[in-house]
Amino acid sequence: MTEDVQINDMGTDKPAEKTEQKEVEVSKSYPKLSERELKDKINQLRQRLDQNERELKTIFRDISLYNEGGQDLKAKRDGLNSRVKELSPKAADLRKKRDETNSKIAELKAMRENLRGKGKEFNDKIGELKKTRDELNTTARGRIETLEKAYTEELNIFLNADIPLEHELNVYNRLLELSQRLEATKKANAVHGEITVEYDRAKEIYTDLDSLHAQIQALAQESQKYHEEMIKIYNEIDTLRKEADSYHAQLSEKFKNISPLRKKISALKNEMPKLRDELGVYLEQMKGYQLARDEQKNEGKREQAKEKLNKKGRLSLDEFRILVESKDIKL
Numbered sequence: 001m002t003e004d005v006q007i008n009d010m011g012t013d014k015p016a017e018k019t020e021q022k023e024v025e026v027s028k029s030y031p032k033l034s035e036r037e038l039k040d041k042i043n044q045l046r047q048r049l050d051q052n053e054r055e056l057k058t059i060f061r062d063i064s065l066y067n068e069g070g071q072d073l074k075a076k077r078d079g080l081n082s083r084v085k086e087l088s089p090k091a092a093d094l095r096k097k098r099d100e101t102n103s104k105i106a107e108l109k110a111m112r113e114n115l116r117g118k119g120k121e122f123n124d125k126i127g128e129l130k131k132t133r134d135e136l137n138t139t140a141r142g143r144i145e146t147l148e149k150a151y152t153e154e155l156n157i158f159l160n161a162d163i164p165l166e167h168e169l170n171v172y173n174r175l176l177e178l179s180q181r182l183e184a185t186k187k188a189n190a191v192h193g194e195i196t197v198e199y200d201r202a203k204e205i206y207t208d209l210d211s212l213h214a215q216i217q218a219l220a221q222e223s224q225k226y227h228e229e230m231i232k233i234y235n236e237i238d239t240l241r242k243e244a245d246s247y248h249a250q251l252s253e254k255f256k257n258i259s260p261l262r263k264k265i266s267a268l269k270n271e272m273p274k275l276r277d278e279l280g281v282y283l284e285q286m287k288g289y290q291l292a293r294d295e296q297k298n299e300g301k302r303e304q305a306k307e308k309l310n311k312k313g314r315l316s317l318d319e320f321r322i323l324v325e326s327k328d329i330k331l
Contacts, residue, residue, distance in 0.1 A: 007205035030281045035289045037275035038282055045279040052268050054277070059261050059268075070254050077247035080240045087240075091233040103221045112212045126195055133191040140185035147185055151178040156169050 033041060140147065157163070158171045 016119055033282065034287060035286070038286045038289070042279065042282050045275055047277050049272060049279070052272050055266055056265065059264055063258055063261055067254070067258070070251060073247045073251050073254075077244045077251065080244035080247070084240050084244070085236050087233050087237050091237065092228045094230035094233065098223050101219050101223040101226065105216055105223065108212050108216050108219070112209060112287050113213065115209050118149060119202060119205045119209065122198055122205065126198045126202065129191050129195045129198065132150060133188045133195065136184045136188035136191065140181045140188055142181060144182065144185045144189065147178055147182045147294070151175065154178060180302065187200060267292065 142150075154171055154175050158168065159177060161173070
Protein backbone atom coordinates (compact mmCIF):
# COMPACT_ATOMS: atom_id res chain seq x y z
CA MET A 1 0.00 0.00 0.00
CA THR A 2 1.65 3.19 1.13
CA GLU A 3 5.12 3.34 2.69
CA ASP A 4 5.62 4.52 6.26
CA VAL A 5 7.21 7.98 6.45
CA GLN A 6 8.94 8.43 9.79
CA ILE A 7 9.33 12.04 10.94
CA ASN A 8 11.58 12.30 13.98
CA ASP A 9 13.32 14.99 16.00
CA MET A 10 16.59 15.30 14.23
CA GLY A 11 18.30 16.63 17.38
CA THR A 12 18.56 13.14 18.84
CA ASP A 13 20.52 11.62 16.02
CA LYS A 14 22.84 9.19 17.85
CA PRO A 15 24.92 8.20 14.83
CA ALA A 16 25.83 11.91 14.44
CA GLU A 17 26.95 11.98 18.10
CA LYS A 18 29.22 9.01 17.51
CA THR A 19 30.68 10.78 14.49
CA GLU A 20 31.27 13.88 16.63
CA GLN A 21 33.07 11.86 19.30
CA LYS A 22 35.22 10.20 16.67
CA GLU A 23 36.15 13.54 15.10
CA VAL A 24 37.09 15.00 18.46
CA GLU A 25 39.45 12.12 19.06
CA VAL A 26 41.32 12.86 15.82
CA SER A 27 44.32 15.05 16.49
CA LYS A 28 45.30 17.46 13.76
CA SER A 29 48.31 19.66 13.21
CA TYR A 30 47.68 23.41 12.92
CA PRO A 31 50.16 26.19 11.95
CA LYS A 32 51.83 28.37 14.56
CA LEU A 33 50.28 31.88 14.39
CA SER A 34 51.25 35.23 15.71
CA GLU A 35 49.29 36.64 18.63
CA ARG A 36 47.38 39.04 16.37
CA GLU A 37 46.62 36.29 13.91
CA LEU A 38 45.51 34.11 16.80
CA LYS A 39 43.05 36.71 18.04
CA ASP A 40 41.52 37.04 14.58
CA LYS A 41 41.41 33.27 14.08
CA ILE A 42 39.88 32.61 17.50
CA ASN A 43 37.22 35.26 16.91
CA GLN A 44 36.44 33.76 13.50
CA LEU A 45 36.11 30.23 14.95
CA ARG A 46 33.92 31.41 17.83
CA GLN A 47 31.70 33.34 15.44
CA ARG A 48 31.45 30.27 13.21
CA LEU A 49 30.50 28.05 16.15
CA ASP A 50 27.91 30.56 17.33
CA GLN A 51 26.54 30.81 13.82
CA ASN A 52 26.28 26.99 13.58
CA GLU A 53 24.53 26.81 16.95
CA ARG A 54 22.00 29.42 15.84
CA GLU A 55 21.50 27.61 12.55
CA LEU A 56 20.92 24.31 14.37
CA LYS A 57 18.29 25.94 16.57
CA THR A 58 16.60 27.37 13.48
CA ILE A 59 16.64 23.97 11.75
CA PHE A 60 15.18 22.22 14.81
CA ARG A 61 12.46 24.86 14.96
CA ASP A 62 11.69 24.33 11.24
CA ILE A 63 11.58 20.56 11.75
CA SER A 64 9.18 21.05 14.64
CA LEU A 65 6.95 23.16 12.39
CA TYR A 66 7.01 20.55 9.60
CA ASN A 67 6.39 17.80 12.12
CA GLU A 68 3.24 19.47 13.45
CA GLY A 69 0.26 17.34 12.51
CA GLY A 70 2.48 14.55 11.20
CA GLN A 71 1.41 12.08 13.87
CA ASP A 72 -2.23 12.95 13.24
CA LEU A 73 -1.78 12.35 9.50
CA LYS A 74 -0.01 9.07 10.18
CA ALA A 75 -2.76 7.95 12.58
CA LYS A 76 -5.44 8.75 9.99
CA ARG A 77 -3.54 7.01 7.21
CA ASP A 78 -2.83 3.92 9.31
CA GLY A 79 -6.44 3.82 10.50
CA LEU A 80 -7.68 3.83 6.91
CA ASN A 81 -5.17 1.17 5.88
CA SER A 82 -6.25 -0.93 8.87
CA ARG A 83 -9.85 -0.64 7.72
CA VAL A 84 -8.79 -1.74 4.23
CA LYS A 85 -7.09 -4.81 5.77
CA GLU A 86 -10.35 -5.63 7.58
CA LEU A 87 -12.49 -5.27 4.45
CA SER A 88 -10.18 -7.05 1.98
CA PRO A 89 -10.77 -10.59 3.40
CA LYS A 90 -14.54 -9.96 3.39
CA ALA A 91 -14.44 -8.93 -0.26
CA ALA A 92 -12.24 -11.93 -1.09
CA ASP A 93 -14.69 -14.26 0.72
CA LEU A 94 -17.63 -12.81 -1.23
CA ARG A 95 -15.68 -13.24 -4.47
CA LYS A 96 -14.99 -16.88 -3.56
CA LYS A 97 -18.67 -17.53 -2.75
CA ARG A 98 -19.75 -15.83 -5.99
CA ASP A 99 -17.28 -17.87 -8.06
CA GLU A 100 -18.30 -21.12 -6.32
CA THR A 101 -21.97 -20.31 -7.00
CA ASN A 102 -21.19 -19.51 -10.65
CA SER A 103 -19.37 -22.84 -10.89
CA LYS A 104 -22.50 -24.65 -9.61
CA ILE A 105 -24.58 -22.70 -12.14
CA ALA A 106 -22.22 -23.79 -14.92
CA GLU A 107 -22.57 -27.44 -13.85
CA LEU A 108 -26.38 -27.17 -13.76
CA LYS A 109 -26.41 -25.46 -17.17
CA ALA A 110 -24.33 -28.33 -18.59
CA MET A 111 -26.85 -30.80 -17.14
CA ARG A 112 -29.68 -28.73 -18.59
CA GLU A 113 -28.11 -28.71 -22.04
CA ASN A 114 -27.68 -32.46 -21.83
CA LEU A 115 -31.36 -32.88 -20.91
CA ARG A 116 -32.36 -30.50 -23.70
CA GLY A 117 -30.46 -32.74 -26.10
CA LYS A 118 -32.33 -35.76 -24.84
CA GLY A 119 -35.61 -33.81 -25.02
CA LYS A 120 -34.89 -32.96 -28.64
CA GLU A 121 -34.27 -36.63 -29.35
CA PHE A 122 -37.65 -37.46 -27.80
CA ASN A 123 -39.32 -34.67 -29.77
CA ASP A 124 -37.79 -35.92 -33.00
CA LYS A 125 -38.85 -39.49 -32.21
CA ILE A 126 -42.38 -38.41 -31.24
CA GLY A 127 -42.59 -36.36 -34.44
CA GLU A 128 -41.67 -39.41 -36.54
CA LEU A 129 -44.19 -41.57 -34.63
CA LYS A 130 -46.91 -38.94 -35.11
CA LYS A 131 -46.16 -38.85 -38.82
CA THR A 132 -46.43 -42.65 -39.02
CA ARG A 133 -49.64 -42.65 -36.95
CA ASP A 134 -51.21 -39.93 -39.07
CA GLU A 135 -50.35 -41.82 -42.27
CA LEU A 136 -51.93 -44.98 -40.82
CA ASN A 137 -55.00 -43.03 -39.72
CA THR A 138 -55.24 -41.62 -43.24
CA THR A 139 -55.25 -45.20 -44.53
CA ALA A 140 -57.70 -46.40 -41.85
CA ARG A 141 -60.15 -43.50 -42.21
CA GLY A 142 -62.06 -44.53 -39.11
CA ARG A 143 -62.02 -45.83 -35.57
CA ILE A 144 -61.37 -49.48 -34.83
CA GLU A 145 -64.87 -50.03 -33.39
CA THR A 146 -66.54 -48.61 -36.47
CA LEU A 147 -64.34 -50.58 -38.85
CA GLU A 148 -64.77 -53.86 -36.93
CA LYS A 149 -68.56 -53.41 -37.01
CA ALA A 150 -68.53 -52.70 -40.72
CA TYR A 151 -66.20 -55.64 -41.36
CA THR A 152 -68.44 -58.00 -39.33
CA GLU A 153 -71.53 -56.89 -41.23
CA GLU A 154 -69.89 -57.30 -44.62
CA LEU A 155 -68.46 -60.70 -43.60
CA ASN A 156 -71.92 -61.85 -42.51
CA ILE A 157 -73.36 -60.81 -45.87
CA PHE A 158 -70.50 -62.50 -47.71
CA LEU A 159 -70.94 -65.79 -45.82
CA ASN A 160 -74.68 -66.02 -45.31
CA ALA A 161 -76.55 -63.86 -47.77
CA ASP A 162 -77.81 -65.26 -51.08
CA ILE A 163 -76.65 -62.57 -53.40
CA PRO A 164 -75.63 -62.34 -57.01
CA LEU A 165 -72.04 -63.06 -57.92
CA GLU A 166 -71.34 -59.50 -58.94
CA HIS A 167 -72.62 -58.26 -55.58
CA GLU A 168 -70.59 -60.93 -53.83
CA LEU A 169 -67.43 -59.67 -55.57
CA ASN A 170 -68.19 -56.18 -54.41
CA VAL A 171 -68.65 -57.39 -50.81
CA TYR A 172 -65.35 -59.31 -51.06
CA ASN A 173 -63.53 -56.22 -52.26
CA ARG A 174 -65.05 -54.19 -49.42
CA LEU A 175 -63.92 -56.89 -46.97
CA LEU A 176 -60.34 -56.62 -48.30
CA GLU A 177 -60.45 -52.84 -48.03
CA LEU A 178 -61.95 -52.95 -44.50
CA SER A 179 -59.31 -55.53 -43.51
CA GLN A 180 -56.51 -53.20 -44.67
CA ARG A 181 -58.11 -50.22 -42.93
CA LEU A 182 -58.66 -52.22 -39.77
CA GLU A 183 -55.01 -53.34 -39.78
CA ALA A 184 -53.90 -49.73 -40.32
CA THR A 185 -55.96 -48.43 -37.40
CA LYS A 186 -54.60 -51.18 -35.14
CA LYS A 187 -51.08 -50.18 -36.11
CA ALA A 188 -52.00 -46.52 -35.61
CA ASN A 189 -53.27 -47.32 -32.11
CA ALA A 190 -50.05 -49.20 -31.38
CA VAL A 191 -47.97 -46.25 -32.60
CA HIS A 192 -50.13 -43.91 -30.52
CA GLY A 193 -49.30 -46.08 -27.49
CA GLU A 194 -45.60 -45.62 -28.25
CA ILE A 195 -46.16 -41.88 -28.53
CA THR A 196 -47.83 -41.85 -25.12
CA VAL A 197 -44.87 -43.71 -23.58
CA GLU A 198 -42.42 -41.31 -25.22
CA TYR A 199 -44.48 -38.35 -24.02
CA ASP A 200 -44.29 -39.65 -20.43
CA ARG A 201 -40.53 -40.08 -20.71
CA ALA A 202 -40.17 -36.63 -22.28
CA LYS A 203 -42.38 -35.16 -19.56
CA GLU A 204 -39.90 -36.44 -16.93
CA ILE A 205 -37.08 -34.71 -18.79
CA TYR A 206 -38.96 -31.42 -19.03
CA THR A 207 -39.89 -31.68 -15.35
CA ASP A 208 -36.19 -32.10 -14.59
CA LEU A 209 -35.44 -29.16 -16.91
CA ASP A 210 -37.92 -27.00 -15.00
CA SER A 211 -36.28 -28.05 -11.72
CA LEU A 212 -32.80 -27.25 -13.07
CA HIS A 213 -34.02 -23.90 -14.37
CA ALA A 214 -35.46 -23.03 -10.96
CA GLN A 215 -32.18 -24.01 -9.27
CA ILE A 216 -30.18 -21.95 -11.78
CA GLN A 217 -32.40 -18.91 -11.22
CA ALA A 218 -32.07 -19.21 -7.42
CA LEU A 219 -28.28 -19.58 -7.65
CA ALA A 220 -28.08 -16.68 -10.12
CA GLN A 221 -29.85 -14.44 -7.61
CA GLU A 222 -27.49 -15.65 -4.88
CA SER A 223 -24.47 -15.00 -7.11
CA GLN A 224 -25.74 -11.52 -7.96
CA LYS A 225 -26.17 -10.78 -4.26
CA TYR A 226 -22.57 -11.84 -3.52
CA HIS A 227 -21.36 -9.81 -6.52
CA GLU A 228 -23.17 -6.63 -5.48
CA GLU A 229 -21.93 -6.91 -1.88
CA MET A 230 -18.40 -7.54 -3.16
CA ILE A 231 -18.52 -4.52 -5.50
CA LYS A 232 -19.84 -2.36 -2.67
CA ILE A 233 -16.93 -3.37 -0.43
CA TYR A 234 -14.36 -2.91 -3.23
CA ASN A 235 -15.74 0.57 -3.90
CA GLU A 236 -15.39 1.36 -0.19
CA ILE A 237 -11.83 -0.03 -0.21
CA ASP A 238 -11.00 2.12 -3.24
CA THR A 239 -12.33 5.23 -1.49
CA LEU A 240 -10.39 4.40 1.69
CA ARG A 241 -7.17 3.79 -0.24
CA LYS A 242 -7.49 7.09 -2.10
CA GLU A 243 -7.99 8.91 1.20
CA ALA A 244 -5.08 7.03 2.79
CA ASP A 245 -2.90 7.89 -0.22
CA SER A 246 -3.83 11.54 0.25
CA TYR A 247 -2.64 11.47 3.87
CA HIS A 248 0.47 9.56 2.81
CA ALA A 249 1.22 12.19 0.16
CA GLN A 250 1.00 14.89 2.84
CA LEU A 251 3.35 12.87 5.06
CA SER A 252 5.73 12.40 2.13
CA GLU A 253 5.71 16.14 1.51
CA LYS A 254 6.62 16.75 5.16
CA PHE A 255 9.40 14.19 4.93
CA LYS A 256 10.54 15.76 1.66
CA ASN A 257 10.92 19.10 3.44
CA ILE A 258 12.63 17.57 6.47
CA SER A 259 15.11 15.41 4.55
CA PRO A 260 17.38 18.31 3.41
CA LEU A 261 17.25 19.74 6.94
CA ARG A 262 18.57 16.44 8.27
CA LYS A 263 21.48 16.67 5.86
CA LYS A 264 22.22 20.21 7.11
CA ILE A 265 22.19 18.96 10.71
CA SER A 266 24.61 16.16 9.86
CA ALA A 267 26.91 18.59 8.05
CA LEU A 268 26.86 21.04 10.96
CA LYS A 269 27.43 18.30 13.54
CA ASN A 270 30.36 16.98 11.53
CA GLU A 271 31.87 20.46 11.20
CA MET A 272 31.46 21.68 14.79
CA PRO A 273 33.86 19.16 16.45
CA LYS A 274 36.50 20.14 13.91
CA LEU A 275 35.94 23.82 14.69
CA ARG A 276 36.14 23.15 18.45
CA ASP A 277 39.27 21.08 17.96
CA GLU A 278 40.88 23.89 15.93
CA LEU A 279 39.71 26.49 18.45
CA GLY A 280 41.18 24.43 21.29
CA VAL A 281 44.55 24.28 19.56
CA TYR A 282 44.64 28.04 18.94
CA LEU A 283 43.47 28.77 22.50
CA GLU A 284 46.41 26.72 23.72
CA GLN A 285 48.70 28.78 21.49
CA MET A 286 47.14 31.97 22.91
CA LYS A 287 47.62 30.62 26.41
CA GLY A 288 51.32 30.21 25.62
CA TYR A 289 51.58 33.87 24.63
CA GLN A 290 49.70 34.84 27.81
CA LEU A 291 52.01 32.75 29.97
CA ALA A 292 55.05 34.32 28.33
CA ARG A 293 53.70 37.80 29.04
CA ASP A 294 52.88 36.82 32.61
CA GLU A 295 56.39 35.46 33.06
CA GLN A 296 57.91 38.68 31.76
CA LYS A 297 55.60 40.70 33.98
CA ASN A 298 56.36 38.54 37.00
CA GLU A 299 60.08 38.78 36.23
CA GLY A 300 59.86 42.56 36.44
CA LYS A 301 57.93 42.37 39.68
CA ARG A 302 60.48 39.86 41.00
CA GLU A 303 63.37 42.26 40.35
CA GLN A 304 61.47 45.06 41.97
CA ALA A 305 60.64 42.87 44.97
CA LYS A 306 64.24 41.75 45.36
CA GLU A 307 65.43 45.34 45.18
CA LYS A 308 62.82 46.42 47.73
CA LEU A 309 63.74 43.55 50.02
CA ASN A 310 67.40 44.52 49.88
CA LYS A 311 66.71 48.19 50.53
CA LYS A 312 63.84 48.16 53.00
CA GLY A 313 63.49 44.57 54.14
CA ARG A 314 59.74 44.83 53.91
CA LEU A 315 57.45 43.31 51.24
CA SER A 316 53.78 43.20 50.35
CA LEU A 317 52.06 39.82 50.34
CA ASP A 318 52.04 39.75 46.52
CA GLU A 319 55.76 40.60 46.42
CA PHE A 320 56.47 37.97 49.05
CA ARG A 321 54.51 35.35 47.00
CA ILE A 322 56.48 36.19 43.85
CA LEU A 323 59.83 35.76 45.62
CA VAL A 324 58.69 32.51 47.21
CA GLU A 325 57.49 31.12 43.89
CA SER A 326 60.80 32.14 42.24
CA LYS A 327 62.61 30.51 45.19
CA ASP A 328 64.43 33.75 46.00
CA ILE A 329 63.03 33.28 49.50
CA LYS A 330 63.19 29.83 50.96
CA LEU A 331 60.79 28.89 53.71
